Amino acid sequence: MKTITFIGNGNMALSIAEGLKENYKIEVVGRDSKKLDAFEQKLGLHVEKSLLDNYNIEQKTVMLCVKPANVEEVSAKLQGKAEILYSVLAGTSIEKLKNNFNTSAVVRAMPNLAASVGKSMTTLTGDTAYKEESQTLFSSIGTTRWLGSEKEIDIATALAGSGPAYLALIAESLTDGAVKQGLKRDDAMAIMRGLFDGFGTLIQDIHPALLKDGVMSPGGTTAAGYAALEQGNVRNACIEAIEKAYKKAVEL
Incomplete structure (x- = not known):
């Protein structure tokens, strides 16, 4: 069983490890032994735990899950040369x-928190020699899409990441x-969850515009509600959300 070495033990690292733990051996490296123990407890199985200072990554498959601002500090504490570095850091370039x-190689990956339930939409780019391996690895936590440039993965970060x-905002x-x-609140929550579950399946095969047209009867309830969303400029707000998030990813 191949070993994946996580550098960082935050929520994203835990979500990815949750998806990988059935098919890969997990190692986790961090600064705080108590947080490493908590990571292991939440994951629900034994993992190899190490402190960051002078940790040797020689020929390891590394999953980098630290904050972008901590790249220089973290890298200075490591020894050896990794075989492949997978980075889930938003906006952090391959060059950096x-x-x-x-x-020896770098692949940027942008999964999302659905990795913990095997439903992540993970976008990838980087050294093409590891394209197949990276898609196999991240397929363990959901769906993957290899992109042709770092600009595209920064845009994808704004969308899927x-x-x-x-x-969640729409659902709430x-x-x-x-x-x-x-x-009643409990009834509303149950109905909303059923709505999202069914919609997630439908959207796999039907274009959003066709899905909308199929629901919207002339002069009906859906048309009235949809008009309110358009009046509230929801469509443009979503478009601007992607733009703002993409620009922030580039800034990082």
Whole structure:
């Protein structure tokens, strides 16, 4: 069983490890032994744990899951040369990673928190020699898409990486709207969850515009609600959300 060495033990590292733990051996490296123990406990199985200072990454498959601002500090504490460095750091270029980490190859990956339930949409780019291996690795946590440039993965970060937060806002807002009209909170939450579950399947094969047209009867309830969303400029707000998130990824 191949070993994946996680540098960093935050929420994203845990989500990815949750998806990989059935098919890969997990190692985790961090600064705080208590946090490493907590990581192991949440993961629910034994993992090799090491402190960051002078950790040797020689010929390891490394999953870098630290904050972008900590790249220089973290890299200075490592020894050896990794076989491959997978980075999930938003907006952190391959050039910067190669300048700071001793590694034979770099692949940037942008999964999302659905990795923990095997439903991540993970975009990838980097050294093409590892294209197949990286897709196999991240297929363990969901769906993958190899992109041709770093600009594209920064845009994808704004869409798939940040997307769960946008959809959570929509889900919460729709539920609040139902409660406002008199539906019990528990009922509204259950109905919203069923809505998202079914929609997730439908959208795999049907274009969004066709899906909308199929639901919207002339002069009906959907048309009335849809008009309110357009009046509230929801479409443009979503477009601007991608733009703002992409620009922030580039800034990072």
